[in-house]
Amino acid sequence: MKNTILVFVLFFTVPTLLLAQCPGSPPAGFTCIPDIDFELALIDLEIDSDMTVNGQVATDDISVITSLDVHSRSISDFTGLEDFIALETLISWNNDTPTLDLSNNTALTSITCYWSFISNLTLPNNNTVTYLNCGNNNLSSINLAPYPALETFIAYSNNFNSVNFNSNTLLEIINLQNNPLTSLIVTLNTALRELYCYNTGLSTVNVTQNTAIEILWCHENPLSGLDVSFNTALTELYCYNSGLNSLNLSNNNQLVKLWMWNNNLITLDLSNNLLLQNLDCGNNSINNLTLPNTNTLTHLWGYNNSLNSVVTTPYNNLEVMDFTGNNLAGVNVSTNTALTELWLWDNQLNTIDVSSNTALQYFDCGNNNLTSVNVSMLPNLIEFYCNQNSLTSLDAKNGNNSNLDWFWAQDNPGLNCIQVDIVPPFDTTNWDKDPATSYSADCALNIEELSNSEIKTYPNPISEILNIQIDEEYQYSIYNIFGQKVNSGYLFQGLNSIDFDNQKSGIYFIEIFNNETSYSKKIIKI
Template sequence: MKNMKFTLAVMAVVLLWVVGCSTDDGPEMAPAAFSVDKKTIDFGEVEIGSLKNVKITITNTGEDDLVLKDYSLSSDDTSGFSVNFSESEVILPADGIFEMDVNFIPTVEGEKTSVLTIVSNIGENKINLKGEGVPVPVAVFGIDIDEKDFGDVDTGGEVAQVFTVTNQGTADLHLMSYSVEGDAGSFQTDFTAQTMAPGAFYELEVIFMPQSKGAKSAVITLTTNVGDHTIGLQGNGVVNEPVVTIPDTNFKAVLLAHGSTIAGTNISKIDTNDDGEIQVSEAESYTGTISSSQRGVNDLSGIEAFINITELRCDNNPLTQLDLSINSSLRTIIAYRCELTSIDISNSPALETLHLDDNKLSNLSVQGNTNLKILRVQRNGLTKLDLSQNTALETLLVDDNALSVLDVSNSPNLISLMAQRNELTNIDITQNSALETLYLDNNQLSSLNVSNNPNLKLLWVQLNALTSLDITTNSKLEEIRCGLNQLSSMDLTQNLDLKLFYSDVNKLTTLDVSKNVALTSISIADNLLTSLSLKQNPALEYVSCPRNKLTNLDVSSNGSLQRLICESNQLKVLILNNGNNTGINYMGAKNNPDLTCIQIDEGFEPPTDGSWNKDDSTSYSTSCP
């Protein structure tokens, strides 16, 4: 039995071999299969210029050979993606494995994408690639000041300056060392090596302490991990200079405050080295304005050191003397409301403006001030004033003094002259053809010739002893005040621009204002007028004519009238119906016993508050007989 079984087994094996060898229809092998362990590769953030690679594994999961023939990237090389792949085909047998490096080296900042396509004998396989190029962290050196001029510093003194170093980058900044080239002995620093994180700052103090006179300079070099950086330094060593003696503490405080709490046009710092003193050189170099108005200054001693100042303002101080004989560059002096009894400006040839109102000056010399244009010395005690050398004078204000003589014949450019309340008996203005304003109230003038003053606009001559005043050549006159004189007549027919005429307390018997159509105010109280026609004066707002001998007054043509005073006349007729009675805020017509009726506007009710006054025997009516 055993042999039989063995024989059958052998025959079966032989049969199988014969069958297998004798046919072409045996079982087929499975095809190659392409398997990749990644479908997407995200490299994330990669610093520009750095390499990051990711391996992908390709496996042949089939039975036939897998042939990797080639690859391609959907973007060009600037995208930063690349692949490590054999130059020849790669053949993977069944279950064969191939590892491929995919690289990302960004060259620019920003997100990049690509598609890796691997070509094989059974088709293509695609892998999505993406990554972002980010800047390489670097330190950035910054400093708030890269050079400093310490200016003038006394030898043996010192001035400090803080330089702020900042790290404006994204990596640590290493301050490693420093060096000084130049006048190293004059500049010292507190440098300390250190590491500064991004955004950090470091304060480096440098002290300038010159040991000798003269210009000093140096360069500090800071060595860092991002290169060397320099700070330029310079300064000037000066020998201690003489200090200006300023005995008045208030005046000294004023000078030290210039350029800080005292500021303004042409005002700058005087104490430039901030030592709390005024050196002679600081005073001499100052060319601006000294302003000490209303500061309680009793004494301006020390002002003589300021030889180049152009303006001095010292008004409203209890000063009694002012010596400016050394300050030859002065152009403006403002010293009103002090207590000055003397002032020396003999060496100020450039002076143009001098304001000395409200002092106690009995004499004043301005003969050396040939460029003087504006002179104000009102309310002093001047008894004489020599203006023979002041040919440039344009404005002269000498009200309220004791002048009996005032010679302005050598001041042809004079535009404004005010000399009220003096003791003038005569004044010659025939050489002042540019004159526009002339105020001579309250003097002792018996005559005045204004025939050579064609530009005159304002003329005040009240309270004098004038018996006549010819203004027929003054066609530009706008205002005349000539009350309290002895004038018996006034010819206004040539003064077509006249707006105001005041001639109270004179002896006028007639007055023609028919040509003065611009007239807005007229005051002629206490004269001898028997008639007054205002029909040609539509602009009149104010009329005052009390204590005359008027019998008839008609203001019906004066629709702008606001105030009418006509008391104590001999009025029989008063016609007020000007169509604007409501605009008359005061009307006084008392002491006219023959006035029985005042004609007013239709529908107007005169106020009863006292602003309209008349005699009890006088009535109001819209149609007086």
């Protein structure tokens, strides 16, 4: 009986004793895993064969693993990883790991450990690492000299002042964006295809030796200049917000995307960039823009420059055009039939014809010199702005006013009538016009004749009561001089009286309307 009890006690206490020895001195054949979240991840991945949280894992279970993905597991201690001796690929991003020691993982070729608060990273004792992504950590130094096979290095949003790439001649991708760099030397990295070094404080970026480069993002730096004349394979260039005074792109005939807004350019010649699809050259001082003679352009932003004219006729695939804030007296968009967005606010336009642009959804021609605008042929409009012009005619009867979420036609003092689908229009929460301007389903109707024959209002000026004599039922809305609605209601056939006693002295506008037409009149309250 005593022997039986002893066996029972030993059976149930041995596992506890083994756990107590870990991590100080693990039992033979076991590896300590002191981080519970790390062990739970191994259990979930069915790597820990005993499927029990006991602070250890059989070494045989992990020594044959070649790929380990433990991202987003809240792991703070990777003790035990050293016995993953066959590990080739480690994915451990989005953990909380101040220290990551990979020195014993000599088979590693690919390491992904970004966004993990790492301040101390020890790389493997090998020369076979080809991929390293340690971005968004707290690293300030790294030694890449032992890794001549490295092809991709991603280390954005750390604390690097510089990184030595002289031994990494096979590098194809470097990402050091959002680091406080004082220098960047990539002259020996002739295989480089992609370089991301934006928002680093660099004043120079020398890529003259990187003739294979296809993507260069060097924007948001105080650049003194940028030479891309040797980068004939370049397809994508971001150099916006960089203080550039000039940019020669005559040799970059593979360029597809160019974002270079907020610089100081006066002239931009893109005549050789026949593959260009996406151009943003806004917020410069450009008065001479030469676009490529091609139909590849789909997005064209040239806002806030000093352009007097622009040629847009070849671009029948153009979807977005923005020349807000220039000096354009006219724009021909007759061939740009794919346009869905057209932004021409704050120019010198006298006329605009959008009759061919039936796909337009967003159209802004505000703050120009327009006297007439017709968007009746644009059934897809979602936003339309024509405010601050000299309009006397506006036809917005496109058969789909219910789809028009934003409509601004205010600050057109000579505009008496806006032609719309029905009166009153649909939800007009974001519609704006001058109080004296009326909506009508047919602005050709003689408003003065309607006033004399069907509607009589008196007295004017008034002190208390406004009388309205009508021949049929209408609705009415009263606006103050600021365009605020102060009263509304229904008018019945015969004589109606509206009490103005509670209104302050001043100028008001009354709009009287039905489903077919409307009538506006200025009222003075004394």
